[in-house]
Amino acid sequence: MNMNNSIVSIRNLTKTYKRGNEVIHVLENISLNIGHGEYLALMGPSGSGKSTLLNLIAGLDQADRGSIEVGGIDITALSESELARWRAGNVGFIFQFYNLIPVLTAYENVELPLILTGLSGRERKEHVYTALKVVNMEDRLRHYPSQLSGGQQQRVAIARAIVTDPTILVADEPTGDLDRASAENVLELMDRLNRDMGKTIIMVTHDPWAGNRAHSMRHLDKGVLSGSNPDFL
Amino acid sequence: MLIRILIRNAFRHKLRSILTITGIAIAVLAYGLLHTVIDAWYAGVAASSANRLVTRNSISLVFRLPLSYREKIRVVDGVEIVSYGNWFGGYYRDEKDFFANFAIDPVSYLNLYPEYKISEQEKTSFLKNRKGCLAGKKLTERFGWEVGDSITLTGTIYPGKWEFVLNAVYEGRHKNVDETMFFFHWDYFNETLKKERPFSADTVGFYIIGIDKPENAASIAEAIDATFKNSLAETLTETEKAFQLGFVTMSEAILKAIQLVSFVIIVIILVVVANTMVMSVRERTAEYAVLKTIGFSGVHIAALIIGESMIITLIGGTLGTLATYPAAAVFSNAVGTFFPVFNITIKTIVMDAIVTLIVGLFAGMFPAWRAMSIRISEGLRKIG
Numbered sequence: 001m002n003m004n005n006s007i008v009s010i011r012n013l014t015k016t017y018k019r020g021n022e023v024i025h026v027l028e029n030i031s032l033n034i035g036h037g038e039y040l041a042l043m044g045p046s047g048s049g050k051s052t053l054l055n056l057i058a059g060l061d062q063a064d065r066g067s068i069e070v071g072g073i074d075i076t077a078l079s080e081s082e083l084a085r086w087r088a089g090n091v092g093f094i095f096q097f098y099n100l101i102p103v104l105t106a107y108e109n110v111e112l113p114l115i116l117t118g119l120s121g122r123e124r125k126e127h128v129y130t131a132l133k134v135v136n137m138e139d140r141l142r143h144y145p146s147q148l149s150g151g152q153q154q155r156v157a158i159a160r161a162i163v164t165d166p167t168i169l170v171a172d173e174p175t176g177d178l179d180r181a182s183a184e185n186v187l188e189l190m191d192r193l194n195r196d197m198g199k200t201i202i203m204v205t206h207d208p209w210a211g212n213r214a215h216s217m218r219h220l221d222k223g224v225l226s227g228s229n230p231d232f233l
Numbered sequence: 234m235l236i237r238i239l240i241r242n243a244f245r246h247k248l249r250s251i252l253t254i255t256g257i258a259i260a261v262l263a264y265g266l267l268h269t270v271i272d273a274w275y276a277g278v279a280a281s282s283a284n285r286l287v288t289r290n291s292i293s294l295v296f297r298l299p300l301s302y303r304e305k306i307r308v309v310d311g312v313e314i315v316s317y318g319n320w321f322g323g324y325y326r327d328e329k330d331f332f333a334n335f336a337i338d339p340v341s342y343l344n345l346y347p348e349y350k351i352s353e354q355e356k357t358s359f360l361k362n363r364k365g366c367l368a369g370k371k372l373t374e375r376f377g378w379e380v381g382d383s384i385t386l387t388g389t390i391y392p393g394k395w396e397f398v399l400n401a402v403y404e405g406r407h408k409n410v411d412e413t414m415f416f417f418h419w420d421y422f423n424e425t426l427k428k429e430r431p432f433s434a435d436t437v438g439f440y441i442i443g444i445d446k447p448e449n450a451a452s453i454a455e456a457i458d459a460t461f462k463n464s465l466a467e468t469l470t471e472t473e474k475a476f477q478l479g480f481v482t483m484s485e486a487i488l489k490a491i492q493l494v495s496f497v498i499i500v501i502i503l504v505v506v507a508n509t510m511v512m513s514v515r516e517r518t519a520e521y522a523v524l525k526t527i528g529f530s531g532v533h534i535a536a537l538i539i540g541e542s543m544i545i546t547l548i549g550g551t552l553g554t555l556a557t558y559p560a561a562a563v564f565s566n567a568v569g570t571f572f573p574v575f576n577i578t579i580k581t582i583v584m585d586a587i588v589t590l591i592v593g594l595f596a597g598m599f600p601a602w603r604a605m606s607i608r609i610s611e612g613l614r615k616i617g
Contacts, residue, residue: 052610060526060609081530088528095613099523103241108234113527115234160527 006069007168007200008034008057013066015052015223026052028223030066034168039194039201041214048220050204051172057202058091058170059083071167088116092161092199094190096173098153100145106132106156107141113164131159134197135189151182158189162199169193171203175210187213235533239540242513250545253509257549257592258556260502261585265557266564267495268581271488274481276574280409281474283447285345286454288440289476291469294320297436298466300423305460306440311453314443316341318419319436323386323395325376332372333573334386334415336422339367345443348406355380355401363421365400369412371573373402386415391426391433411573441473499588506596510542514600521604522612531605538604542597543590550589554582 013030016023026049034040042050055061056068059075067076071090078086093099100109110131114124132138135155145153154174161169171190175183187210193199194215205211219226244250272279288306290296300317307315318337324330339360343349351359351367359365368378378384378399386395397417405412419437426434444453454470461468471479481488514521521534557577565575 055610058526060613084525084528084530087526093523093526095523099519099613101238101520101523103238103245108237111234112524116528 005035006033007036007038007071008032008202009067009069010057011067013053013056013068014064015049015056015061016064026223027056027063030223030225032218032225034200034202037194037198037200039190039213039215040203041211041217042202042204042220043206043208043211043217044220045206049223050206050220053220053225054170054172054202054204057168058093059087085116088113089164090167092164092166092169094154094158094161094169094171094174096176098145098150098157098177100153100156100160102145104144105141106137106143106145106148106159109145109156110141110159110163113160117164127163128159131163132156134162134193135159149182150178151185154178154182154186155189158186158193162193162197167200169199169201171201173205173207174203175205175207183210235537236540239537240544242517242537243541243544246513249509249512253506253545254549254552256505257502257546257589258553260498261550261553261589262556262560263498264495264588265554265577265581265585266560267491267498268584269557269561269575269577270564270572271491272578272581273572273575274484274488276409276411276572276576277477278474278481280348280411280574281472281477283450283472283474284444285473286442286444286450286457286470287473287476288442288457288468288470289438291458291467294438296466297433297438298440298468300435300437302440302461302466302468303437306442306457309453309456309460311445311449312442312457313445314341314345316345316441316443317437317439318342318416318441319422319438320390321386321388321395321417321422322390323388325384325386328389330376332375332413332415333411334417336419337416338419339416342416342441345441348410349403350406351401351403359400362398362400363418364397366397366415366417367401367403368399368415369573370402370404371412372415373399375413391422391430393425393429395425408576409574413573442470499592503592503596506542506546506592507599509545510538510596510600511603513541514538514604518604518607518612522607522609525609525612534604535601538601539594539597542600543593546589546593546596550585550592553589554585557581557585 010030010032013027015027016025018024030053042053044050052061056063057070059078063076067074069075073086075083075086101112104112107128110128111124114127119127129138132141135158137152137155137159140148140152148156174190175186178186190201190203191213194201203210203214211217288298290298303315303317306312316338318335321334321336323334325332343351343356359367366384373379380399380402382399384397384399386397388395403412423434442457444450450472457470458468524534561575561577565572
């Protein structure tokens with residue numbers, strides 16, 4: 001994979017947090033390329049900075065230094081509102097705790113990101129049905145999150161993540177709250193999204209079993225990136 | 234979809250929402266009721282006509298004026314009708330059964346008060362019968378009087394038993410007309426005084442003067458008072474509105490206290506609703522972070538929170554406003570004729586609506602600002 005084929009290109013990324021007078025270096029001069037259709041696992045112990053890196057790639061947080069290009073757009077140069085619009089169209093999120101809105105049905109949760117697009121009601125309906133079909137949840141669309149199991153909720157959350165057909169999918173510990181069988185279903189589903197639909201997936205996990213399902217792996221430790229991928233810069 | 238979310242969010246904690254809505258309803262009810270009390274205090278002022286002046290003894294209302302002033306007032310430029318009367322101060326059956334009762338010159342008085350609606354037949358009967366009386370509809374309903382009934386009042390200022398026959402009942406042509414008053418013939422009153430208290434006869438408590446144009450009120454009042462300058466009974470003439478305001482001014486401190494209490498009620502309910510919203514938003518910080526993550530802007534989040542606050546307050550405000558009507562009816566019955574006109578005005582309803590909107594908006598603003606300013610990564614940490 002070469003740099004021209006990268007969908008995510010990170011250069012000299014540094015992120016610090018302040019805790020009182022103490023400055024904590026979370027990420028130190030990170031550079032990384034992620035190719036189109038890649039399925040990457042970011043691994044590392046707690047506090048290694050992997051979720052921070054994922055948040056920066058997804059435009060949820062601002063870096064102190066360095067640049068992040070996603071799909072050719074330097075997202076470090078975008079304002080808050082521009083970032084919000086960019087996220088709506090380009091990033092699908094999968095969280096550890098699913099984060100479905102409890103007062104909305106599965107159907108409505110999946111429809112939520114489409115509200116921000118200019119799609120008509122009929123088009124939104126088509127997209128929602130397609131996404132729910134992909135995750136095998138079309139028979140549970142009137143169910144509220146509290147009426148679904150953890151695995152089912154995560155599948156609805158994945159449907160919500162893919163319904164806008166985003167450029168990248170980011171998953172933060174997607175199997176962290178699931179039993180092994182449900183986790184296997186979710187990983188299988190993510191596999192299919194990558195393999196059959198060509199989705200670029202960046203997954204943060206500390207579980208080697210889940211990490212091994214990705215096609216490439218990076219390790220973060222104390223804010224420093226290491227890894228075996230030949231494209232690692 | 235956003236509306237669906239905010240409606241469902243508003244009732245996510247049913248008990249909390251119901252208690253908050255009840256609190257708002259009670260606050261709006263109290264606010265509406267207190268404002269109706271204030272309006273009731275000003276009812277006499279509101280019902281005043283710009284075409285009427287009141288002349289009384291300049292020292293005090295307690296002191297009377299000679300009847301002979303009537304002709305002198307009549308010739309003042311701009312004066313069209315002169316009527317007169319005395320406050321009688323009698324009571325029916327028991328001293329607690331108080332209502333306003335006056336001895337009046339019936340023909341001129343009724344000409345000056347076209348807002349009293351009386352059937353021609355009853356009016357004629359009242360004008361003909363010197364012992365006849367005219368009572369407001371609400372007063373007749375209170376005591377179960379019907380036309381033809383004999384009514385005995387016990388005098389307090391003018392002692393003795395005074396007997397009347399109810400010849401006519403009046404209704405107000407508009408809502409702010411006092412329908413609890415009782416009128417009888419001044420001639421009957423004066424003749425009785427001549428026999429029993431001759432020193433009080435041929436004097437009146439006040440003159441009511443009909444004038445040609447409201448803009449002439451000041452000059453006519455001045456001319457009337459000038460006529461009686463340096464006499465034994467100097468006069469004070471003012472518009473009917475100013476005369477009525479004089480009574481209200483006596484209670485100004487009470488009215489100010491009522492206004493202050495109504496304001497405090499609104500502040501309290503604002504704090505209660507704001508607290509409810511802060512609690513709700515704190516519980517949903519992670520959800521708002523998720524919404525931001527998938528592209529919802531701070532404005533969307535603020536709209537959700539303020540919208541939820543508005544829904545809760547609008548429901549409470551509407552219930553409170555609707556409840557004001559039966560509450561006002563109960564209150565009005567309880568206080569009897571103390572507030573002869575006790576109507577919920579459009580102004581009160583509009584004020585209820587404005588207060589409701591302000592509470593909804595302000596209660597949602599602070600939590601909305603907090604939710605808008607929280608960083609997504611911080612919000613997501615509150616999950617699990």
